[in-house]
Structures are given as C-alpha cells and as structure tokens.
Amino acid sequence: MGDTSLRITEIFYSLQGEAATAGLATVFVRLTGCPLRCQYCDSEYAFFGGEKQSLEQILDTVTGYKPRHICVTGGEPLAQPNCLLLLEALCDAGYEVSLETSGAMPIEQVDARVSRVVDIKTPASGEVGRNLWDNIPLLQPQDQIKFVICNRDDYEWARLKVEELRLLERVENVWFSPSFGQIEARDLADWIVEDNLAVRFQLQLHKLLWGDQPGY
Numbered sequence: 001m002g003d004t005s006l007r008i009t010e011i012f013y014s015l016q017g018e019a020a021t022a023g024l025a026t027v028f029v030r031l032t033g034c035p036l037r038c039q040y041c042d043s044e045y046a047f048f049g050g051e052k053q054s055l056e057q058i059l060d061t062v063t064g065y066k067p068r069h070i071c072v073t074g075g076e077p078l079a080q081p082n083c084l085l086l087l088e089a090l091c092d093a094g095y096e097v098s099l100e101t102s103g104a105m106p107i108e109q110v111d112a113r114v115s116r117v118v119d120i121k122t123p124a125s126g127e128v129g130r131n132l133w134d135n136i137p138l139l140q141p142q143d144q145i146k147f148v149i150c151n152r153d154d155y156e157w158a159r160l161k162v163e164e165l166r167l168l169e170r171v172e173n174v175w176f177s178p179s180f181g182q183i184e185a186r187d188l189a190d191w192i193v194e195d196n197l198a199v200r201f202q203l204q205l206h207k208l209l210w211g212d213q214p215g216y
C-alpha cells in the first residue's frame with residue numbers, strides 16, 4: 001500500500017452548523033489546500049500549512065471524541081486523493097459521514113454511504129467557471145446541493161439552475177445559504193417565500209453561536 005496520509009488543518013468537535021445534520025454534535029476533519037478562491041471563503045486559513053497525518057492518526061483523534069457524525073471539509077477535501085480512503089475508513093468505522101465539497105472535483109468515487117454536500121458555485125463567488133456539471137447526474141437522494149448566495153443576481157441564477165437541472169428531483173435537500181456578511185439573510189428568506197420555492201433556507205448556525213472563527 002502506498003502513502004495513505006493526508007494534510008490536515010484541524011480536527012475539532014462542534015455542533016454541525018450547516019445542511020441536513022445541522023444541530024448535531026459532529027467531529028470536523030478539515031483537509032488542507034484548495035484549488036479555488038471563492039471571494040467569500042471563510043476557511044482561507046486552510047489553504048496552506050497543515051500537518052501530514054496518517055489515516056490511523058486521524059481515526060484515533062476522531063474516535064477519541066466518541067462522536068456519531070463526522071464532517072469532512074476543507075479547503076477542498078477531494079483535492080487530496082487519499083480523501084477517498086479516509087471517507088471509506090470513517091464509514092467502515094460506523095460513523096455517519098458527510099463531505100463538504102465545491103462542485104469543482106469529481107464526486108464519482110466517493111463511498112456511497114457518504115452524504116455529499118455539493119456546493120454549486122454562483123457567479124458572485126468568482127468561481128462559477130469551476131463547476132463540474134458532470135457531477136449532477138451522479139447525485140443520489142441522500143446527497144445535498146448548496147448554493148451560497150451573495151446578491152439578488154446570484155439568487156436568480158440559482159433559482160434557474162434548480163429548475164434547469166431538476167435539482168429538487170435529484171436530492172432531498174437543496175440549500176440556499178446567505179453568504180455571511182454579504183447579503184441580508186432576511187432578504188434571501190423573503191425571496192424564497194415570495195417565489196414559492198421548494199428549496200431550504202439555512203443559516204450557518206456555528207457563526208451565530210461562536211462567530212466566524214476557526215475551530216468551531
């Protein structure tokens with residue numbers, strides 16, 4: 001077997017602040033490095049640095065918290081090929097695993113037990129050109145789609161994508177999430193109601209509880 005280590009920025013235990021398992025105690029494994037540069041990124045500290053850790057080391061740290069839920073995030077976790085091994089090992093260990101990923105990397109090889117939370121990058125993210133549209137037909141009902149909305153134009157764009165790609169038929173949860181500090185969350189909520197959309201609004205719970213800082 002070759003090198004199975006991963007570059008890790010942090011591993012911490014907190015309340016899941018996003019998506020379908022929001023509110024549940026969760027261990028976060030944040031992988032270092034990302035090929036994208038979304039203008040709003042709240043995890044820039046994960047672009048560089050980190051520490052190489054073996055799969056065993058990572059699993060030991062995770063197990064120490066005695067969690068049920070694990071969220072693998074970054075940076076862009078799928079930019080490290082060994083991420084696939086980590087996801088498989090976490091599933092084998094019996095954890096409920098979710099993966100936060102930009103829509104920019106192939107999701108095909110991710111273990112089928114994982115809930116893949118695919119962020120479709122909007123025009124105002126600055127990275128709309130990186131969306132890998134081939135991922136869309138691969139989505140399963142337990143996967144999730146997220147749009148981080150920065151302004152009204154992003155909202156209109158996302159609304160059209162939901163329709164065009166029939167996203168509500170593909171996955172149980174399509175999330176519209178306000179870009180933190182860039183748009184009034186209430187405006188986004190009002191637009192969803194006015195347009196009678198079947199998407200789900202979310203706020204990043206951890207930022208309301210602890211502010212925008214690493215480790216929470």
Ligand SMILES: C[S@@+](CC[C@H](N)C(=O)[O-])C[C@H]1O[C@@H](n2cnc3c(N)ncnc32)[C@H](O)[C@@H]1O
Pocket residue numbers: 034040041042043073074075076077100101102103118119146148177178179180204
């Ligand atoms: C930091 S990223 C890591 C995973 C992956 N690189 C991605 O973009 O999905 C995790 C999630 O946080 C979201 N996010 C980052 N900065 C944000 C912000 N300022 N407001 C709202 N969501 C944000 C991202 O869009 C993504 O859905």
Ligand SMILES: Nc1nc2[nH]cc(C(=O)O)c2c(=O)[nH]1
Pocket residue numbers: 014015016017018028043071073074100206216
């Ligand atoms: N509490 C908490 N929940 C989260 N859900 C997704 C996160 C991320 O950074 O990907 C995150 C995070 O950083 N903290």
Ligand code: SF4
Pocket residue numbers: 034035036037038041042043044074075076102
């Ligand atoms: S893809 Fe994710 S980690 Fe990378 S810059 Fe965008 S939000 Fe940040």
Ligand SMILES: [Mg+2]
Pocket residue numbers: 042043
């Ligand atoms: Mg975060």
